[in-house]
Amino acid sequence: MWKTIKPILNLGAIMVAAVAFAGCQGNLITSAASSPLDTVELDKHNVLLDTLPDDTVDNGKGYLTNRWRDPVQMPNDTLNPISKDSLARFMRMERRRVRDSVRQELDKLPKHIYFTFDDGPLIGSSAIDSIARAKNIKISAFLVGRHAHMSRRLQRDLQRYKDNRLIDCYNHSYTHGGNRFETFYSNPVGAYEDFDKNEVDLGLTHKIARLPGRNIWIYDDIRRIDLKSGASTADMLYTNGYKVYGWDVEWRIYAASGRPVQSVQEIYTRLRNYMANKSSMEPNNVVLLMHDDMFQTKKGQHLLTSLIDTIQATTDFKFEFMRDYPFRY
Ligand SMILES: [Zn+2]
Structure with a gap:
């Protein structure tokens, strides 16, 4: 169990790190961390960690493929709007960060x-x-x-x-x-x-x-x-x-x-x-x-x-x- 979920754990950790890092850039952390969508995203990681079977990564569910295709899902927080520039910067950084880690996981899997x-x-x-x-x-x-x-x-x-x-x-x-x-x-x-x-x-x-x-x-x-x-x-x-x-x-x-x-x-x-x-x-x-x-x-x-x-x-x-x-x- 531990062996196969470890990659997902890492992704989760990276996600959290990314949100924390974004905080240094301005007011992103408030909006990103407090939005309902972001909470759902993090919950999804927890659910995955708690309930998925040993062959999570191998059973064709497409978790990594989806992360690869859509690395960043930013919440649309109308109460705390983020400036376009900082949002774009955050998206770029986050996209690269997630993709790098997803690529590493995909590289370990069959081709x-x-x-x-x-x-x-x-x-x-x-x-x-x-x-x-x-x-x-x-x-x-x-x-x-x-x-x-x-x-x-x-x-x-x-x-x-x-x-x-x-x-x-x-x-x-x-x-x-x-x-x-x-x-x-x-x-x-x-x-x-x-x-x-x-x-x-x-x-x-x-x-x-x-x-x-x-x-x-x-x-x-x-x-x-x-x-x-x-x-x-x-x-x-x-x-x-x-x-x-x-x-x-x-x-x-x-x-x-x-x-x-x-x-x-x-x-x-x-x-x-x-x-x-x-x-x-x-x-x-x-x-x-x-x-x-x-x-x-x-x-x-x-x-x-x-x-x-x-x-x-x-x-x-x-x-x-x-x-x-x-x-x-
Ligand atoms: Zn032909």
């Missing part, structure tokens, strides 16, 4: 990485299938049904994905919007039906989608839209039981030559930085986007293997399926 491959089945899919087996890592494939009908080879590669327990198959639309995304999303119902068709055609069992040409996230309490066109389609998918996922980091390799746009070292460093800085959509979870056709050459395949080897040799990142996203602490 999850998601290798996601878009647009399969394509030439390159069979190599991805083999590499997943050889390295024993989980992989998420966002599939385009139309591609499976382009040749018997691609039909076979789709079946390999389906038969591989290390690969999850998800929805990336049937036509990929014909790569004319503005037109595709200008008819949200038509676009939604394209996803629906894909689900049936490929026999997809997970209600997980990624929109072609859009980095849109809609799941749980999150709704983040990169380009407005596409938002209505994503909302319709969500309303119909789908979770819509984008990506944190993209890796590009020229498909025909296998020459990387970003080297293995560059992409590896980016993944580590995202994990360390908690700059991904969810702290301790990083989603990497790749495309199946990047791995049609031996050169491309070697790069993928090399990235996996580097991650496995030098980090404790766990490879996960998007269906399990996110792990919240």
Whole structure:
């Protein structure tokens, strides 16, 4: 019990220290400490300390994630208004202080990485299938049904994905919007039906989608839209039981030559930085986007293997399926 709640205790202590410190800056302490909201905040710590079970930090309640996202909740005390300047100063300091301590706690907890491959089945899919087996890592494939009908080879590669327990198959639309995304999303119902068709055609069992040409996230309490066109389609998918996922980091390799746009070292460093800085959509979870056709050459395949080897040799990142996203602490 003591071991796992200690971090929370520290956070509580820091919170109290922060309020005390703010007192030296002016009249903040009066307003902050006496406000009802602040009292609730401190009570919450006490409740946590008293009643949470041993696995508090590990059971996905999202306490640290929430603290990371919303480090400072300042009371709105209309009786004792604080000057805008001192409030802003306090918020900045407090935000940094809480985030530093939350980051330290998150660093001690498991880190999850998601290798996601878009647009399969394509030439390159069979190599991805083999590499997943050889390295024993989980992989998420966002599939385009139309591609499976382009040749018997691609039909076979789709079946390999389906038969591989290390690969999850998800929805990336049937036509990929014909790569004319503005037109595709200008008819949200038509676009939604394209996803629906894909689900049936490929026999997809997970209600997980990624929109072609859009980095849109809609799941749980999150709704983040990169380009407005596409938002209505994503909302319709969500309303119909789908979770819509984008990506944190993209890796590009020229498909025909296998020459990387970003080297293995560059992409590896980016993944580590995202994990360390908690700059991904969810702290301790990083989603990497790749495309199946990047791995049609031996050169491309070697790069993928090399990235996996580097991650496995030098980090404790766990490879996960998007269906399990996110792990919240
Ligand atoms: Zn795509």
